[in-house]
Amino acid sequence: MAALLARAACCLDEDVEPTRIAKWPALRQLTGRDRLGRGAAVRSPHTEAASPRTASAERVVASICPYCAVGCGQKVYVSAVNGKDTVTQIEGDPDSPVSRGRLCPKGAASKQLVTTPARQAKVLYRRPFGRAWEPLSLDAAMDMIADRVVAARAQTWQDERDGTAVRRTTGIASLGGATLDNEENYLMKKLWTALGAIQIENQARI
Amino acid sequence: MTANRLYGPLADVSGDAGYAEHPQRVGFFTDTSVCIGCKACEVACKEWNALPEPDGDVLTLTGMSYDNTGALGSNSWRHVAFIEQPVPANGHAGELITQQPVDADGATRWLMASDVCKHCTHAACLDVCPTGALVRTEFGTVIVQPDVCNGCAYCVSACPFGVIDRREDDGRAWKCTMCYDRLRGGLEPACAKACPTDSIQFGPLDELRAVAQSRLEELHAGGETQARLYLDDPDDGIGGGGAFFLLLDEPEVYGLPPDPVVTTRDLPRMWQWAGAAAVVLAAGVAVAFSGRRDTA
Amino acid sequence: MAECHPVAFQWVVEAKRRGATIVHVDPRFTRTSALANIHVPSRVGGDIVLLGALVNYVLSGGHEFREYVTAYTNAADILPADYQDAEDSDGLFSGYDPVTRTYDNSSWKPTGERDLTLTHPRCVFQVLKRHFARYDAELVQRVCGISEADFTRLAGILVRASGREHTTAWVYAVGWTQHTTGVQHIRTAAILQLLLGNMGRPGGGIMALRGHASIQGCTDIPTLFDLLPGYLPMPRAEDETLDGYLTRLPDTGFWGNKRAYLVSLLKAWFGAAATAENEYLFPLLPRLTGDHGTYRTVLNMIEGGVKGYFLWGQNPAVGSAGSRLQRLALAKLDWLVVRDLAVIESATFWQDSPEIATGELATEQIGTEVFFLPAASHVEKGGTFTNTQRMLQWHHKALDPPGDARSDLWFAYHLGKRIRARVAESDAERDRLLRSLTWDYPESGDEAEPDAEAVLQEINGSGPDGKLLNGFGELKPDGSTRCGCWIYSGCYAGGVNQTARRKPQSEQSWVAPEWGWAWPANRRMLYNRASADPQGKPWSERKRYVWWNEQNGEWTGHDVPDFEKTKSPDYIPPDGAVGPAALAGTDPFIMQRDGRGALFVWTGLKDGPLPTHYESAESPVVNDVYKQDTSPASVLYPRDAATSEQLAGHAATYPYIFTTYRLTEHHTAGGMSRTLSRLSELQPELFCEVSPQLAAERGLENGGWATIISARAAIEARVLVTRRLRPLRLADGAVVHQVGLPYHWGSEGLVTGDVVNDLLPFALDPNVLIQESKVATCDVRAGRRPRGPALIELVDSYRHQAGLEPLDSWTASTQEGS
Amino acid sequence: MSEQPQVPPAEFQSYYGKPILKVSRWREPHLPAYLFLGELSGALAVVGAAADATGRRSLARVARVTAALGAYAGGAFLTAELGRPERFLNMLRVAKPTSPMSMGSWILASHSGLASAAAASEVTGLLPGLGALAGAGSAVTGPLLAAYPGVLFGNTAVPAWHEAHREITMLFAGGAMTAAGAAGLAASAVSPDRRDFDAAWKLAMIGAAVESAAGYGLETRPGKSGEPYRTGNSGRVLAAARYLTLSGGVAALAARRSRTAAAVSAALLTGGGICAKVAVLRAGKASAADPAYVVASQRPAEEPDPAMAAPA
């Protein structure tokens, strides 16, 4: 019985150091205002330590929701977790005149978009007629792609069509842009146009 | 024990729980008449509280309108209900809540409501918790202390709203904390913050009650006669909810109990009955032992 | 809007609380309907009739805002005598060539005379009246299934909520655009808004709720075949010289400065290599010869004409119409580069596409070489998105991307560098542009990430001294300025990244001009000069927005005036004036060549100057209004079968309409939502929404399975029987059932399902080449679909019944050429 | 019916028939076993003291040892019922009169302490005075241990528990007596000294009577919330409990003459007692799973009259 009481005297959490008998909630019930053991007397170390994890973020970065064209403001909280920068929370930016801090379920899930393990972080390569993905270094991939662009362009170059100059290739096409930044679309359009590629399209068409 | 510690209006819940000094009681007013059923509240809650992710294999459609969450539970602390209702041709006057035009097939309306722990003034879960894992905070809210809960599951059956539940793989009971950690940092709860239409309003409970009253009047004036407040009244069976609601139909339509009463209201009488039973037991033994010892 | 733009919908909810009446026109009762005051269920593809009937209601009841209409629109323009309206020739305008399915618009061009009394029989106002005279409440009932009572109620609300003291806003998205008559839907709304005086005024306008985070940006700085940045058209083969090209753009209004815009762009791209002598290298730009849109390109792929394909954050194997053809096309490429956050269906088609299950494709026979390159997410790079209000907002980089993931900026830049290195020694003419490219952005970090701000600065433009420009007004036609996108000029005004401004909304006016930066010139509302009357006084004190300050001799107001700041209301342009100077002080629509709102559009539209109701490419109903059944100019790729012509008389085979749409809980093709547990669990399975009546007709059970069969595919979905969908009663008591299908599912991700886009044809609006994904016809049966080759047999049994050739011969013939 | 009711009885409404309450997480056999062992121990502690006082040594010995064992076994089942059994001792972190389980834990803790002290003394013969004192103490904690579970169930939102708390409390009090009686009967079946056990037989019969009466009370409880005690699986188990208990009581009459009868009676009574606990648990789960019970209990006026609900 004594041993029993002695053990009960501490807060009995695996992670928490046993504390003095004075911290025994039942005793605090008797000695304090919280006779029924509903509040002050029974608080645990976990409760006492509660604070928002965002308060300890290393930095808070202003961002914009990546999903839809409403363009809600986001605040991105970054902390080092196991020595690695990690997004620990993304929530609405109350300062935004667009969204006033609010987010829809997609915006509210955007931390998961960034941190989900479903995200592929390595280059994958499938050779012609291949049955499986293979690894490939980014550098090699970039070179292979550049080679293919140059070759395809050379093969399919049209100087003219029906007697008029067209100076283009229809052997290369590109699709996408609505999820990208303006700067990215700008470089793409610039590069494609210089390459003479015209079949450049994005979601605005669909 | 002072009056109203088990039942009835309680002016100062935090004081009752032994906090000499404490902030104002805060709560939620969920105005379901402006809920768009987007479930941002569900997602924001899960993300903030890092609730366990579902097991991919069990993801199936419920067939309950757009509700695939089903109910509040240990891993869903907000639940948005979707009710598709036929509206009787003569039954619905208001124009503030849409219905399709009435034709031969009648009309339809679609009610959506985000449910959450009520943070009851008289919280049955808290009262029955044998470990003190459930605790009233300085803000007047009710939270489970995960470092204390031993998973006895008593709270599960005590809650008149079916809110709190034990997470079976973890063994502990979980429910909405009203983002206690955020409140401590001066932040608004994650769900209320996300809610696009302000269907979930967070703030000092007194102020919310006033806001709710005026919203109710607005709806009534607009012909929405079915609108009513739910759990706003400190005289109700749970002493009023720390989270209360504006509903457009009977509570049970939303899966809420129509007139919940904190079970502890009847506790003194129940203890008396237990005493009586103990006496019966003792008396029974006495009778059995009365008379001479058998000599056969 | 509540479904797809939920956070923006807060403003609608707020407006409603302040007394606005919210009307939702949608075939389905959605989350938006639930919060609206009135939901008007209508048949998909019927909006021109509904909107046209509203136009007619306004005109025939004399409800137009006459002063506004006379002053600010082209209502007074008189049309040539040889102009023939669709009313006169049963659905066709003058100038139609049935062989090419195109119009010659010469008979549409106004004569230049105007009749300010608006009574001349050939003035636009009268033509408009006649054009829409037949569009009335009865027709609305016949075509759309909306009761006359509901229509009248709607019309009454609209008229009451417009005028001097009130404004009405129309808000639309792809429910209007994804039709073969998509552009004309918006046109009809524009006519209505101009007639009611709702344009350029606060609380008015037509708001396009656009799609992705930067869909507006990728139209402004277009990764689109037919545009250059800032809506300059891509040169066509016939645009041999710079001067010749420029004649395609108006001389008057703000387009009048077109040379400055284009030359500055070429200078930004080619720097010193672009000179006046070489026409700033304009002649070397690639030339268009017609349609090079994504659907045409996919057919070219199937034909074998395309070697390599880049997918930068788009998933056509799920998201694009006719996704079966999309996947067959991917299988014909030599190589494919996919840049995405997750391994999406468009990257794995060779592994697990539905065609592998049916045996149409076999992994080991697909020769496509596939590169999957992981992309950095929005928090892993800095840059701007342009939202649906044309507002650029900078998102800051929070941390480095993981592993091989890189920003698309990095990819474009380093790919460009490598390609340029490969042609550095080349003296081939075709490599000249490449070699001339200005391609030297500051790099930083181990990954040599190019500096996105430097790119934005190039977009903003700089002067001869290299100083950043403050706006497009500073652009010069002489090659002394550089600017990557004229409408974005000013986003770096004062050398400050204006797009990164984040002054809290609580600390500024309700227009919030100091948050981000909106093009053009940080204007938050376009054509806002129309918020004041011709004299420059607000039409209404309640609704004052921009007005003429006589004392200071300038326009002023809550927003940046969309007008030359000091051009007085009494300014009258001298004869022969060009550019902005050609517009009077009373001409608010400054991007129009005449400065007026176009009730009648004589140039730029391929399917007629006035909106006209045509049935969708696939419809179980024949056109009730004109003999011309479907849009005469719509782009139908001939071999993509089963447009209504081919299906005529076979409504029995595919008796139901289906429409496709989004759910709040998912995002488009699913790459950003089916990969996330938080979203997946909220809508875990593909479903179809059917009315209780249709469920009874087809034996469908709530929660059970249904198979949906179109002329192209059969898919399965769980069933939601819902009163939110209702059968519509059309002309002569005909009942139309509409089936609802959200389109977010595919084979990858946490939750998977059939691809709804397999069902859809390639049928496009001729003006912008958007596909008709909001309507097609189908049959619905209870139960799951067959697996393997039996699936094709099922589709073919329907095709046989409808008199179409079997699917594989159709696919094969598609591949032979169209 | 003479006049139309003002408000026609509303059709019962619910959210897709989904439960309003959470169905109890308490499991079988853990919880019924705990309840049974607890009441067994509780009643036996009283029996032990009474037997000691009346000189029924054999009975006292059996009662004390079994009371102690029962308390520990019950505690073990209770612990196993926890989601985090290793935190069992957190039960003694607080003492909350509002929580029957908290009170019960304290009762169980003190009871098992006292009962084991008494049993230890009984078995070892050491410190007989203290042993008697502990035994007397456990005779006080015992009835509390046996009776409090009625409050444990009653103090929930579950209609079939909350509204039937009186019957349940009595059912458990009766059950405690039958259980103790059954223990005595069982012991008497093997004990050389059968005369000591007369009181147990009587107790069994008294218990059986009380338990059956309370069970009957449950089954005949008016209103919707009594339904699970009459119908469905829980109704059948409760009926079985009653048959078992009654026949066990009858068999006890023959215990005096026949060791077999004693053994059979003990088995029947034990079975009845356990079934009663199972029935109560299941009835509660049934009433929590069906929103109709909750709504009916909170809107008694609108409870649909079956006769009126019939389609016209």
Ligand SMILES: Nc1nc2c(c(=O)[nH]1)N[C@H]1C(S)=C(S)[C@@H](COP(=O)(O)OP(=O)(O)OC[C@H]3O[C@@H](n4cnc5c(=O)[nH]c(N)nc54)[C@H](O)[C@@H]3O)O[C@H]1N2
């Ligand atoms: N949650 C969510 N939000 C999104 C997206 C998402 O995938 N999920 N995607 C984003 C993108 S890319 C876009 S483009 C936008 C699109 O935003 P919306 O256009 O709102 O999206 P949809 O759901 O495709 O279509 C809207 C509605 O059009 C209705 N409709 C169909 N046909 C017709 C018709 O003929 N007339 C009328 N009046 N209505 C019709 C449909 O029933 C549907 O309710 O949303 C953006 N926002």
Ligand SMILES: Nc1nc2c(c(=O)[nH]1)N[C@H]1C(S)=C(S)[C@@H](COP(=O)(O)OP(=O)(O)OC[C@H]3O[C@@H](n4cnc5c(=O)[nH]c(N)nc54)[C@H](O)[C@@H]3O)O[C@H]1N2
């Ligand atoms: N039936 C039917 N079909 C439709 C529609 C419809 O209403 N009905 N709507 C159409 C419309 S409007 C649209 S917009 C399309 C959408 O169709 P898609 O654009 O094909 O679909 P998404 O899933 O949005 O694809 C965008 C991809 O970009 C990736 N991504 C996100 N951020 C980045 C980034 O920074 N870099 C890179 N490289 N990738 C990124 C995402 O992971 C995602 O896979 O669907 C169209 N299809």
Ligand code: SF4
């Ligand atoms: S939070 Fe929702 S509404 Fe806002 S931008 Fe993101 S997806 Fe769009």
Ligand code: SF4
């Ligand atoms: S609703 Fe239930 S869980 Fe929440 S405080 Fe009240 S009793 Fe406790």
Ligand code: SF4
């Ligand atoms: S399960 Fe946890 S929170 Fe609930 S009553 Fe038991 S100890 Fe308290």
Ligand code: SF4
């Ligand atoms: S208050 Fe916090 S814990 Fe409670 S539902 Fe909202 S987000 Fe979840």
Ligand code: SF4
């Ligand atoms: S976030 Fe707000 S609007 Fe959305 S479902 Fe939750 S309560 Fe309703």
Ligand SMILES: [Mo]
């Ligand atoms: Mo889109």
